[in-house]
Amino acid sequence: MFAPSLGIDETCTLFKIEMRSEITMNQHYQNLVQKLEEITHLNGVMSTLGWDQEVMMPAGASDARAKQIATLAGVIHERMTDPALGECLHELKEKDFAALGEMERCNIREALYSYELETKVSKRLVQELAELGSRGHSVWVTARQENKFADFAPVLKRFLQLKTEWAQCVSPDLEPYDANIDLFERGTTMNVITPIFERLKQELIPLIAAIQSHPVQPDTSFLQGRFALDKQEVLARKISQDMGFNIEQGRIDVSVHPFCGGSHPTDVRITTRYKDSNFVESLYSVIHETGHALYEQGRPHELGDLPATESLTMGIHESQSLFWERMIAQSKPFCAHYFETIRAAFPENLQSATVDSFYRAINTCKPDFIRVEADEVTYPLHVILRYEIEKGLFDGSMNVDDLPEIWNELMQKYLGIKPPTDTLGVLQDSHWSGGAFGYFPSYTLGAMYACQFYNTLLREQPGTGQNIATGNFVPIKNWLNEKIHRQGKLYTPQQLVERVTGEPLNPDYFVEYLKNKYSEIYRLA
Amino acid sequence: MFAPSLGIDETCTLFKIEMRSEITMNQHYQNLVQKLEEITHLNGVMSTLGWDQEVMMPAGASDARAKQIATLAGVIHERMTDPALGECLHELKEKDFAALGEMERCNIREALYSYELETKVSKRLVQELAELGSRGHSVWVTARQENKFADFAPVLKRFLQLKTEWAQCVSPDLEPYDANIDLFERGTTMNVITPIFERLKQELIPLIAAIQSHPVQPDTSFLQGRFALDKQEVLARKISQDMGFNIEQGRIDVSVHPFCGGSHPTDVRITTRYKDSNFVESLYSVIHETGHALYEQGRPHELGDLPATESLTMGIHESQSLFWERMIAQSKPFCAHYFETIRAAFPENLQSATVDSFYRAINTCKPDFIRVEADEVTYPLHVILRYEIEKGLFDGSMNVDDLPEIWNELMQKYLGIKPPTDTLGVLQDSHWSGGAFGYFPSYTLGAMYACQFYNTLLREQPGTGQNIATGNFVPIKNWLNEKIHRQGKLYTPQQLVERVTGEPLNPDYFVEYLKNKYSEIYRLA
Known part of the structure; x- marks a missing residue:
């Protein structure tokens, strides 16, 4: 599928008359490759630090490590927003883009996407998001421990404002929530997700109810x-x-x-x-x-x-x-x-x-309260609940202060159970404490x-x-x-799914799989 | 000994008339602190990569890691040679240096030392040293395995030329070998080391001979x-x-x-x-x-x-x-x-x-052939032998091609044994394969x-x-x-030793310690 990028050199040899401009193009591209590979290497270093922090680092080193990570993040940000990188990308994008191979075009397209994501947002907003993410996490940890949603609510409200502002900067053509989803599942919008999730609700809620009420339960x-x-x-x-x-x-x-x-x-x-x-x-x-x-x-x-x-x-x-x-x-x-x-x-x-x-x-x-411990049948309903809340928060049909109540109502409606505390409900996930809206659907x-x-x-x-x-x-x-x-x-995820399976994302396979499998396990009619 | 650097602010409060220039000075210094701390953090990241490589990294990742390290080394080099850092340092050094506290002065002095070390050497020489170090290591590994000193000799000759040239760039006032020693033991020169090592030879060679010939040997x-x-x-x-x-x-x-x-x-x-x-x-x-x-x-x-x-x-x-x-x-x-x-x-x-x-x-x-396995009595003679060879190579009194013979002669003279192969002799240490001359004396x-x-x-x-x-x-x-x-x-090592012990480095303590301890263990007269 991929081929080493030899296209350009061959062109040079075959069409000598075009050689000068081809070489320039190639030099621009080689220049880009070097810049992008350096960014990849530094990201690799960052990942090693992250792994080390979770697996190896002594507890006492956390302050020093935070500073090392902040400095390295600054270096990577500098490289990613380097105006020379932007010029190089625009040069390649605007001239002879079509003459390049599929992989070269993909590298340029993806690098431009990242470059614009990093440069379209003001430094003030980047910093405010980073600070809120850092503070938000510790506020959330305490609020969750103490079962106090009210303490976490202001963080959530501020994040909604900032992530809406952010969405308007990076993708002014998208609905703010779609721009947030785009970060995790490029090209997938509420228009696609909502009907699919409606279908899942329609099928899974009765399936789960049938499983629950059935006398045959597996011996565990x-x-x-x-x-x-x-x-x-x-x-x-x-x-x-x-x-x-x-x-x-x-x-x-x-x-x-x-x-x-x-x-x-x-x-x-x-x-x-x-x-x-x-x-x-x-x-x-x-x-x-x-x-x-x-x-x-x-x-x-x-x-x-x-x-x-x-x-x-x-x-x-x-x-x-x-x-x-x-x-x-x-x-x-x-x-x-x-x-x-x-x-x-x-x-x-x-x-x-x-x-x-x-x-x-x-x-x-x-059915149980905690998403990460859920089985494959109930898991989608945990996700759909969160999706509907995020959607409601971004379109203004829900208020942050009402979330505990909304959460518990939806849990009752979808899974037939009501969390006894917010710790086991709306406060259970870390995602929102870092502003990661739009992640759950993935x-x-x-x-x-x-x-x-x-x-x-x-x-x-x-x-x-x-x-x-x-x-x-x-x-x-x-x-x-x-x-x-x-x-x-x-390819985009949508293209990939279609190339691999011959059709767009189709929830039928998932629904049929769950229905067949669990009907057999639970001996449903 | 150290005190938090409050001196400047206090000065500002006490002598309002001088406040403006003091604040400027302080700003310069804070600017420097930020630059230096970022370099320290990035060096900390580099150390983590080094540790991970030796202790955790899967073998198959070595190529990727080499690239990550090279990229990060490039970033650190950029920061260390940043002209803005140089200006900041010279500004601080030339104006009101004396008004700063001991620690601030030390930071400026040390940062300037590193800055000059990095910037005095041409990029061409830096690259040639790095390339030779990388190639030299693998040449040495093979030469050592195959017991072929002749294969390693060209690397050693080229390193001598490059490290002499390097020495003339960084410390034109020092003998080239002294400049190399200075990198590992700042301020210590052959003038200090040679008489001390002569003393050690004089005392230890007969002590080792007496121990060897004595009938009482410990049961191990x-x-x-x-x-x-x-x-x-x-x-x-x-x-x-x-x-x-x-x-x-x-x-x-x-x-x-x-x-x-x-x-x-x-x-x-x-x-x-x-x-x-x-x-x-x-x-x-x-x-x-x-x-x-x-x-x-x-x-x-x-x-x-x-x-x-x-x-x-x-x-x-x-x-x-x-x-x-x-x-x-x-x-x-x-x-x-x-x-x-x-x-x-x-x-x-x-x-x-x-x-x-x-x-x-x-x-x-x-006495045995390998330095890293040597006991505390014979170890200094392994070091002195290497020191004398490095000295001879730099002052031209020895030739690289003669090293195997010289090595074996000195082993015989100092320890009474002759390595059967160069693998167990002149090829045993990795230091020279990376150009680290002047390290052994430390x-x-x-x-x-x-x-x-x-x-x-x-x-x-x-x-x-x-x-x-x-x-x-x-x-x-x-x-x-x-x-x-x-x-x-x-302080310099020389100052530190004098501050701690009340006198300069004095080999008597070491000689007396070894003579007393081993006379007792071996029941020497």
Whole structure:
């Protein structure tokens, strides 16, 4: 798909008469490549600092690290807003853009997008957002601990003002909330999301109600107990590497919150946490992060440390982690393949379990208050609730002060439960404390992409179930590598989905998948 | 000793008539502080990358990391050679320098020194040195593996030319070799070193010969065997923290070569390696690195991330590691205090050992080929040999091509042994492959400083032996903190030694220490 950028040199050789201008063009482009690669390298350094802070840094170093990060962020900002970079980009964009190859054009387009994002906003607004983000986080931590939404409300109000102002600077043609969504899922707007989310509500609310009221509930008792941490770690590492995680170009460590980080496609670092009371959580979080990691390791970095080789959007990234976590690892053939290995790790706990009881136990559906602990059926409703609130805040139909009440009403309406405190309700997520509005939809967009991709894979490789059942993940990984990872930023998410699956995002696959799977697990009519 | 820099503001208040110029001065100085702190933060980031590379980074990431490091090095170089920094420094240096406090003057002096070091050398020479250093290292690795000095000789010849040219740029008033030494041990020249090293040769060569020919040799058999790595690690961590290593602001990890790194005095990271065949090596390397770490953790960083708060020189740093390794941990009271703890960790191996036999076993003296494995008596001769060769190369009295022969002759003359190969001889150290001439003397300067400092401590705190014997290291650490660590770069090494001990560097303490200690261990007449 990608090809090394030889086009220009060949043109020079073939059409000598045009050589002078071609060389100039090439020099401009080489100049751009150098600037962009330096920015990528410095971002890689920043990622290493972030990873180190979460995984390695001694607690006493936090002040010094904050200063190091602030200084490096300043250096990166200088480079990204360097007027010489802007000139170079405009020069390339305005002259002979069409003569360049697909990848060169993509690098210019993406770099220009970032440049404008960084330069369109006034320094005053950038600083105010950064300060509010830093202060907002600690206000939120305390408010959440003390269950005091009123303390957090002023931060939220101010963020709404600033993020509206920000949206008008960067994307004056978009609705402010769409401009915020655009940051996480480029090109996806409320026009697309709202009808899809309405459809999900329509299908999932009755499905969840049916599951809840049904007398047959899976036995999960054998997942309780004590599970030795060293066994959990061996198991997680084995499965991650079976999936194709390249440990020669990555690491697996422990941190408070699992994440996928690292400095480069050859240095991809995932983390998890091990609890001795719950091995499923850590195992599936390693599988989830491995999905992210395979995307990063699969990027076409041999084409340079350039924007075109980067991962596409939050939603597409999440589609890769959820593809492995849900489509593959929560499937029956996966359980069949690993059940004896897992039982051998915890023989006493899983003594009387079977492949089937294990499959049903890890696929229970139960409404609960906390999004990050939700199962795949209830998760979308957590997201939709947040989406509707963000939409309402930006269009003025909701007020910040009413959020606790709105939140609880929607929880009751969608999941049939009401959080006893705001800590377990409107205050649970960190996103808003940093001003990250528009992020939440990408979780459910990712889930739907994953399902649609999986459906295409099944069509193109009908032996996939058998491959999973025999632990042969190579064809699956190769397919994702080729179809998604190696495409970098060449297409928009909408184009990519259509190229891979032959149609735009279609929630039917997700709805059908959930309905079929859970009807069978819960023996629904 | 240090005081927060309030002097200027007070002056402003007291002498209103001078206020305008004082404020300007203060603004200049604040401007400088900001620039210097940013450089310090970026250097801290660079150190984190270095640590990560040795301890954490997956092997496959080395190319990407090299590019990240090169880009960051470029950013730091830009900042260090920023003409605005130079103007600011000259402004401060030329106007009212005397009106500033001791610490401010030190920051300006040190920053100017670094600025001139970076800007006096042409870009061409900087690049050629960097390229030769990078290429030289891999040439050396292969030459050493294949025992082919002739392959390495051209690199060494070119480095000599370049480092002579470099010396003429940065310190035209110094002999070229002195300019190279100055980089590692500021202010110390051949005039000082040569007579001291002559004295050491005169004393140590006969001492080593006497030890070698003496019939009484310590029993070291109980140090051979298998020592569980987990026990070694627990022991090393305990002793490091007993010494005062603050693990809340530091880490202990494993790497191929032990080192002390980290990004800040609140983030000091030491490493070691554990071999199951030898616990003494890893334990004493942790103690050695802890000595370095206590220096870093003891720096007066509350005064800002500024040059005046940095460690002084290589020699003074080495004095701190050797102070703890040799003066404290190779002493009889230290062995007495820890012997039962050590024996409890390895009961089978140390069954029949005693405090005395343990003390004698860890203090054996035996000439061998490799510097890094040498004991404290033979080590100085390894250093002197290298010093004499470097001196001879720079003054033209020696030729690179003759080095293998010269090396082996001097080994025979000083230690009575001849390396069977150049791999075990002239090719063993990496220093010259990177052009680091003038580094070696600091090892033995450090050893002599350590001994002289210890002698002063004994005079000022006569209960030190008793403190060691009871594991009370607090008064020792506090003394080093106050006398050395918190002095930062306020004085030259020569001034510091004189301030702490009341006299200039005096090799007598070192010579007497070795003669007394080893006469007793080897029962010499």
